[in-house]
Amino acid sequence: MSPRYANVSEREQEPPSLAISTVIFALRPDPDTGTLTLWLPLVRRIRQPYLDLWALPGGPLRPSESLQDAAARNLRETTALTPRYLEQLYAFGGPDRSPSPRVVSIVYWALVQPDEAALARQDENVAWFRADKVGTLAFDHNQIVEYALWRLRNKLEYGTVAYAFLGSTFTLAQVREVYEAVLGRELDPANFRRQLQASVHIEPTEHYLQGGRHRPPRLYRYTGPDPRDESFPSQRPEAMEH
Amino acid sequence: MSPRYANVSEREQEPPSLAISTVIFALRPDPDTGTLTLWLPLVRRIRQPYLDLWALPGGPLRPSESLQDAAARNLRETTALTPRYLEQLYAFGGPDRSPSPRVVSIVYWALVQPDEAALARQDENVAWFRADKVGTLAFDHNQIVEYALWRLRNKLEYGTVAYAFLGSTFTLAQVREVYEAVLGRELDPANFRRQLQASVHIEPTEHYLQGGRHRPPRLYRYTGPDPRDESFPSQRPEAMEH
DNA sequence: ACAAAAGTGTTCTGGATACACCCATGT
DNA sequence: ACATGGGTGTATCCAGAACACTTTTGT
Numbered sequence: 001m002s003p004r005y006a007n008v009s010e011r012e013q014e015p016p017s018l019a020i021s022t023v024i025f026a027l028r029p030d031p032d033t034g035t036l037t038l039w040l041p042l043v044r045r046i047r048q049p050y051l052d053l054w055a056l057p058g059g060p061l062r063p064s065e066s067l068q069d070a071a072a073r074n075l076r077e078t079t080a081l082t083p084r085y086l087e088q089l090y091a092f093g094g095p096d097r098s099p100s101p102r103v104v105s106i107v108y109w110a111l112v113q114p115d116e117a118a119l120a121r122q123d124e125n126v127a128w129f130r131a132d133k134v135g136t137l138a139f140d141h142n143q144i145v146e147y148a149l150w151r152l153r154n155k156l157e158y159g160t161v162a163y164a165f166l167g168s169t170f171t172l173a174q175v176r177e178v179y180e181a182v183l184g185r186e187l188d189p190a191n192f193r194r195q196l197q198a199s200v201h202i203e204p205t206e207h208y209l210q211g212g213r214h215r216p217p218r219l220y221r222y223t224g225p226d227p228r229d230e231s232f233p234s235q236r237p238e239a240m241e242h
Numbered sequence: 243m244s245p246r247y248a249n250v251s252e253r254e255q256e257p258p259s260l261a262i263s264t265v266i267f268a269l270r271p272d273p274d275t276g277t278l279t280l281w282l283p284l285v286r287r288i289r290q291p292y293l294d295l296w297a298l299p300g301g302p303l304r305p306s307e308s309l310q311d312a313a314a315r316n317l318r319e320t321t322a323l324t325p326r327y328l329e330q331l332y333a334f335g336g337p338d339r340s341p342s343p344r345v346v347s348i349v350y351w352a353l354v355q356p357d358e359a360a361l362a363r364q365d366e367n368v369a370w371f372r373a374d375k376v377g378t379l380a381f382d383h384n385q386i387v388e389y390a391l392w393r394l395r396n397k398l399e400y401g402t403v404a405y406a407f408l409g410s411t412f413t414l415a416q417v418r419e420v421y422e423a424v425l426g427r428e429l430d431p432a433n434f435r436r437q438l439q440a441s442v443h444i445e446p447t448e449h450y451l452q453g454g455r456h457r458p459p460r461l462y463r464y465t466g467p468d469p470r471d472e473s474f475p476s477q478r479p480e481a482m483e484h
Numbered sequence: 485a486c487a488a489a490a491g492t493g494t495t496c497t498g499g500a501t502a503c504a505c506c507c508a509t510g511t
Numbered sequence: 512a513c514a515t516g517g518g519t520g521t522a523t524c525c526a527g528a529a530c531a532c533t534t535t536t537g538t
Contacts, residue, residue, distance in 0.1 A: 171517090172517090172518095173516080173517075189516085189517080189518085190517095190518075190519080190520095193517090193518070193519095194519095212515085212516075212517095213514085213515065213516085214514080214515040214516040214517070215515080215516065215517050215518080216517085217516080217517055217518090218517085218518090
């Protein structure tokens with residue numbers, strides 16, 4: 001089955017259509033191992049091409065919404081969640097990435113904090129996958145997910161997106177868990193703590209987290225700029241640190 | 243004069259159209275001061291909106307070309323040059339960035355080596371401007387140029403784009419001049435030389451540059467990966483170093 | 485001889501890493 | 512008492528910055 005180039009002339013005529021897609025990342029414990037890992041929601045294709053394969057959530061741009069609004073909307077529509085972080089990833093537009101009608105996709109990536117309701121939303125056509133085990137996706141979506149992962153890791157190491165995964169207060173060990181889950185390797189607790197404390201974006205509170213079976217760790221608060229402001233476009237270009 | 247929202251309903255109906263624009267950078271000596279500086283070509287608007295203002299070169303996407311091909315094409319059409327480096331910058335698509343028919347622009351940025359012929363191409367409607375003195379541009383193009391400049395500086399510091407400004411062999415002082423021109427500050431020659439030599443992307447040749455009124459400097463050759471491969475999409479994702 | 489840039493050597497500092505060690509809590 | 516992570520101290524290493532100094536050419 002390769003009807004890919006069945007109607008080339010038709011494809012040559014029409015102007016390419018525009019779509020917005022979003023790679024949505026969330027952290028949650030693996031139900032088997034219990035360790036914190038990266039997950040993302042995918043939707044099942046209910047029409048050709050790539051019928052029945054899993055794909056990134058997405059859809060057309062509505063006339064009066066911005067690109068970013070469209071991404072936030074299709075995030076909300078598939079997960080019922082609000083993005084903690086949302087940034088443009090890349091525009092994909094090769095003439096052969098989709099059979100027949102050409103589609104240019106502007107892709108965003110997002111970080112969310114899943115709650116029970118959102119995870120329950122799993123049905124026939126929406127499901128969460130471990131980011132490292134998504135299987136074969138429709139279109140060029142495997143490539144896109146890979147690239148989004150690379151960007152996430154980059155922003156984590158050089159930016160402040162980690163806090164988008166966390167609540168308003170957190171322990172330094174929780175921050176480290178986020179880094180370890182996303183980067184996929186262990187970090188030295190002692191040095192990691194010092195790096196965070198040196199980074200100025202963080203402030204100790206007077207509270208401690210009780211309930212562990214060990215010394216209660218101090219809670220901290222994030223005081224730096226909204227991580228969203230580190231992405232372009234921004235009202236204040238100085239915010240583009242890295 | 244603000245006919246911006248004159249026909250909102252009309253704008254709400256039509257699907258947004260897609261355009262490709264390109265920020266093209268070249269280094270050449272300032273005709274006044276003689277120091278190496280950054281320049282870019284702009285084209286004059288010959289229709290409304292923003293009639294007579296300067297704008298980035300751009301145009302529609304043709305049915306069978308890739309986004310990058312379209313950028314290379316409108317680069318060639320306005321400067322008659324071939325890009326040494328070409329990378330996607332960002333997709334701009336706010337509903338209000340252009341009056342009346344909504345336009346989503348996918349913007350690329352490029353580095354070129356201008357030759358005499360290309361610079362002669364200045365006419366009524368195409369001219370080169372110092373990157374720090376472009377004046378007021380059409381649409382949101384001032385923002386776009388600022389962002390492209392930021393990206394260029396970033397890629398220069400963390401990547402290997404500098405060599406796209408240079409010929410096949412060059413002295414270390416020439417590399418330093420590129421950095422100084424783009425970053426806008428002076429660098430220590432001694433330390434800069436050592437950093438380059440440590441960076442492995444560079445190889446000494448047996449030749450020396452004669453003709454200066456001082457000790458002839460050794461010529462070097464760039465041996466690292468094509469700087470283009472450091473941008474996405476790439477055939478080999480490992481190439482995404484930073 | 486002298487100017488000018490090429491190229492080398494040396495010192496200092498700050499950040500990252502590795503890892504030993506002490507602290508405070510629940511059981 | 513002891514296990515478990517929280518939290519501190521410290522030695523080492525390496526990259527970058529500052530800057531003095533030597534080398535090789537043209538004039």
